[in-house]
Amino acid sequence: LVVDDEPMMRDVVARILESDGCATATASSVDEALEMIGLHPIDVVVSDINMPNRTGLDLLKQVRNQAPEMAVILMTGYGDMYTVKDSLLLGADEYIAKPFKSYEIAMLVRRAHWRKMAEHNRPAREGSKR
Numbered sequence: 067l068v069v070d071d072e073p074m075m076r077d078v079v080a081r082i083l084e085s086d087g088c089a090t091a092t093a094s095s096v097d098e099a100l101e102m103i104g105l106h107p108i109d110v111v112v113s114d115i116n117m118p119n120r121t122g123l124d125l126l127k128q129v130r131n132q133a134p135e136m137a138v139i140l141m142t143g144y145g146d147m148y149t150v151k152d153s154l155l156l157g158a159d160e161y162i163a164k165p166f167k168s169y170e171i172a173m174l175v176r177r178a179h180w181r182k183m184a185e186h187n188r189p190a191r192e193g194s195k196r
Contacts, residue, residue, distance in 0.1 A: 068092045069099040069113035069125065070141075075164070079112060079141075079171060086172040096120035100128060108136060110179050112171070115142040115149065123156060130157045135186040137178035141166070 115122035
C-alpha cells in the first residue's frame with residue numbers, strides 16, 4: 067500500500083513496485099490508508115511522513131497497534147536525523163529520503179516484507195498487496 071498526498075509521487079512509487087512484481091494499492095491520506103488496511107490483506111505500507119491532517123507517523127502508530135505483522139516504510143523529502151530517529155523509535159521497519167532511486171525503494175520493500183514474514187513465521191501470500 068503506497069500512501070502519499072502527492073498523486074505523482076504515489077503513482078511513481080506504485081509503478082516502481084508493480085514493475086518489481088508487487089501487487090499495489092494506493093491511498094492519498096492516512097484515513098484512506100487505514101480504511102484500506104481494514105478491508106484488504108496488506109503486507110507492506112510505504113508512506114510519506116509529511117501529509118496534511120495526519121502524518122505518516124500517525125499511520126505508523128496505528129499500524130503498530132492494530133497489525134504489528136505489517137511492515138511499514140516511511141519516506142520523506144525532509145530527512146533530518148530527528149525524523150529518522152522518531153520513525154525508527156516508533157517502529158518503522160525502514161526509512162528512505164526523497165529523492166531516491168527506483169531500485170532503492172523496491173529493495174527496501176522486499177527486505178521489509180521478508181523480514182516481517184520471518185518474524186511472524188508466516189508464508190508469503192500469492193498476490194499480496196504491498
